[in-house]
Structures are given as C-alpha cells and as structure tokens.
Amino acid sequence: MTHITRLSLDGGQSGVRLRGITDAGRELTASAPGVLTDRPVLDQMADEVLSFAEAHDATCAEVAVGVSGLTPAATTPERFISAIQHLGVHRVAVAHDSVSGYLAANNTEPGVMLAVGTGVVVLAVTHVGVAKVDGWGNLIGDAGSGYWVGREGLSAVMRAFDGRGATTVLTEQAEQTFGSLDELYMVLQSDPRRVSRIASFCRTTVDAARAGDGVATHIVRDAAAELAHSARSALVRAGWTQGQPTRVSAVGSLPTKSEFFRTHLEEALHEKGLGGAVQPPLHAEPIDGVAALLDVDSQHPLREQIAIAVA
Structure with missing residues (x-):
C-alpha cells in the first residue's frame, strides 16, 4: 500500500x-x-x-x-x-x-495577486490586512475572467448576427465551434458544462484581437481594465496607499501564457497607478x-x- x-x-x-x-x-x-x-x-x-x-x-x-x-x-x-x-x-x-x-504567486510577501482562469478573483495582502475582490461567479461577477471574455465574444457574435453590432471574425469561429448561430443559445443553456464551454471561447477572442479584429480588441482592453480596477480596489481595502511599492502578480493561463493579453493588462495597471509590470509567479x-x-x-x-x- x-x-x-x-x-x-x-x-x-x-x-x-x-x-x-x-x-x-x-x-x-x-x-x-x-x-x-x-x-x-x-x-x-x-x-x-x-x-x-x-x-x-x-x-x-x-x-x-x-x-x-x-x-x-x-x-x-x-x-x-x-x-x-x-x-x-x-x-x-x-x-x-x-x-x-496568492501563495503560488507571491509566497507570503505583501502584494496583489490576480487569479484569472474561467473565473477571476483578486487578493491583496499588506502588513496590516487582507482583502479579496470579486470571485462572485459568472452570474454576478468574475469581471475580466476567461468566462467573461468568452461570453463577451459570443455576445458580440450574436449582436453582429442580429445587425446590432459590428462585423467580426469571431462569427466564423463561433459557427465552427458551436454550429448554427440561431441554435447557439439552446446549445449552451442545455449543457451542464456551459460555463467552461463559454470560457473556452476566450482563447478564440484573444487570438482574434491579436490578429487585429477591432471587436475582439475592444473586449480584451475592457477585460484588462476590469482586472486592473479590481487589483487597485483590493490593495486599497487591504491598507495600501498610493506610492507604496507592491508586488503585482498573476496566475492562470490568460495572463501568464498570452503575452498579448499581459501587455494590455500592464497598460491598464499603469493607468491605475500600480506600476504596470506583472511579475511572474514565485512558484511554478x-x-x-x-x-x-x-x-x-x-x-x-x-x-x-x-x-x-x-x-
């Protein structure tokens, strides 16, 4: 044994x-x-x-x-x-x-960690406190997550399908992945794994943005802005003040494996006064x-x- x-x-x-x-x-x-x-x-x-x-x-x-x-x-x-x-x-x-x-990203050092996967949660730690932001699930939260990006990508596809939004290369990608667009909502609603399935369209959306699709690029920028806003909010709640050095790190495939997405995230962090650089996780x-x-x-x-x- x-x-x-x-x-x-x-x-x-x-x-x-x-x-x-x-x-x-x-x-x-x-x-x-x-x-x-x-x-x-x-x-x-x-x-x-x-x-x-x-x-x-x-x-x-x-x-x-x-x-x-x-x-x-x-x-x-x-x-x-x-x-x-x-x-x-x-x-x-x-x-x-x-x-x-957080422990994977920063050990026990003060800082802020963005865990960006299917969902998203942000945790900040200072010498005086800990604060968690978001992590509220796909129905009412997880702003900037893989699910959020995938859903926004599919929403843009349906808006274009209806004539309510700009054309996008995501339309063809969605049809290849999910089939007929006028059946898409039923396909997803009937799938018990619909959250992870919608999140899988995140990679498609980011790839389209990297290739220059304007609709997808707007979604990626919005996701990065949401994450940066959550990072600053968590730090402030944990006792951080503007100008204090802090380690900003991220875990999850979106910020760690996509240089394109990470660049947009760093730009958004800079706009929020967090320096901009996303440090690699301290653990593998x-x-x-x-x-x-x-x-x-x-x-x-x-x-x-x-x-x-x-x-």
Whole structure:
C-alpha cells in the first residue's frame, strides 16, 4: 500500500488537479473535471480524494485544498476531514483558491495577486490586512475572467448576427465551434458544462484581437481594465496607499501564457497607478500554493483565511 504524506487539490471550474507526495518522495498526479459551483464544492473535493486514494491503493496523512466557489458558510473543514479520515488523514487545510493562488504567486510577501482562469478573483495582502475582490461567479461577477471574455465574444457574435453590432471574425469561429448561430443559445443553456464551454471561447477572442479584429480588441482592453480596477480596489481595502511599492502578480493561463493579453493588462495597471509590470509567479504552478496552505505561519495575515481541521 502507498502512503501519501501530503495530497494537494487545486479545484478550478475548468479542471481539478491533484498531486500527492509519497513518503518515498514519489509524486503522484491526476486530473478531473472542474468543480461545479452550484453544489457543495468540498463534497466534490472529498470525492476526488477518495477516488485518488482508491486508484493508488493509498493512505494519506495531510490534505490541502484550494478551491473555487468556496464561501464562508461552506468552509467546513471538520465535515471534510470526517469524510476522508478513514484514509488515515489527520490534518486538512481548506481555503478559497484566491489564497492558494496568492501563495503560488507571491509566497507570503505583501502584494496583489490576480487569479484569472474561467473565473477571476483578486487578493491583496499588506502588513496590516487582507482583502479579496470579486470571485462572485459568472452570474454576478468574475469581471475580466476567461468566462467573461468568452461570453463577451459570443455576445458580440450574436449582436453582429442580429445587425446590432459590428462585423467580426469571431462569427466564423463561433459557427465552427458551436454550429448554427440561431441554435447557439439552446446549445449552451442545455449543457451542464456551459460555463467552461463559454470560457473556452476566450482563447478564440484573444487570438482574434491579436490578429487585429477591432471587436475582439475592444473586449480584451475592457477585460484588462476590469482586472486592473479590481487589483487597485483590493490593495486599497487591504491598507495600501498610493506610492507604496507592491508586488503585482498573476496566475492562470490568460495572463501568464498570452503575452498579448499581459501587455494590455500592464497598460491598464499603469493607468491605475500600480506600476504596470506583472511579475511572474514565485512558484511554478498554482498547486504549489495549495500545498503551502499547510505551512503558513499562525501570525501571518493570510492565516485567518485558511481553515484547519485536525483529526
């Protein structure tokens, strides 16, 4: 039987990543479909832990979870550890993925982190406080996210289809991806994975903007402006004042893998008085920040954002 000393779960809306480190130092990994934020996210994470342990015939000592869609009321580490305790788990750390994302981006240094994936959440940390901005889901928030960009791209397509908006190369791309445009809304509404499917059109929209499409370029600029506004708002709420040096970092494929998008984001940050440069994450992968949830010092401002349960 395999013994895992630490299992980390990075739960996003587009996918879940799992990484276990065995007592022999071996790394075990797996992936799963994204979390569904319209149902209890920690129950989904518990199911993934159990499936991972079964697949590797493993016991496990510690589990760390950074997950999208985790609300204060749903942060129940005691219930979570109870569901997996029979695997030998004696300690768990549970946090919103903004906290694990921050640790991946900035360690415990003061600064602001933009986690831009299917959704978006911004977390700022100063010596005196912590503030989270957005992360309110696709229905009422996530401004500037992959979903937001994808939705705006598809909205522009339908406006052009109706004659209410400018023509755009996104129309042809949408037809190739989703089929007939007059059926598009029904195709998406009937898809239980519609959030991630709409978010997948983000890359198409950014690529069209990079190629010079005016409609797509406007969407990318608006997304960058929304993110920069959220970054400054979070910093101010956390106790930052204009002129104080701060580390601005980002995690997620949109700002880290698209130089075109990152350039627009840096321009928007500069306009908001944040210097402009987006620093690379200090850790290679977001899941590194999940593992770090178990190690944050009890006196650090971020520690209050992490729920710990011990069996």
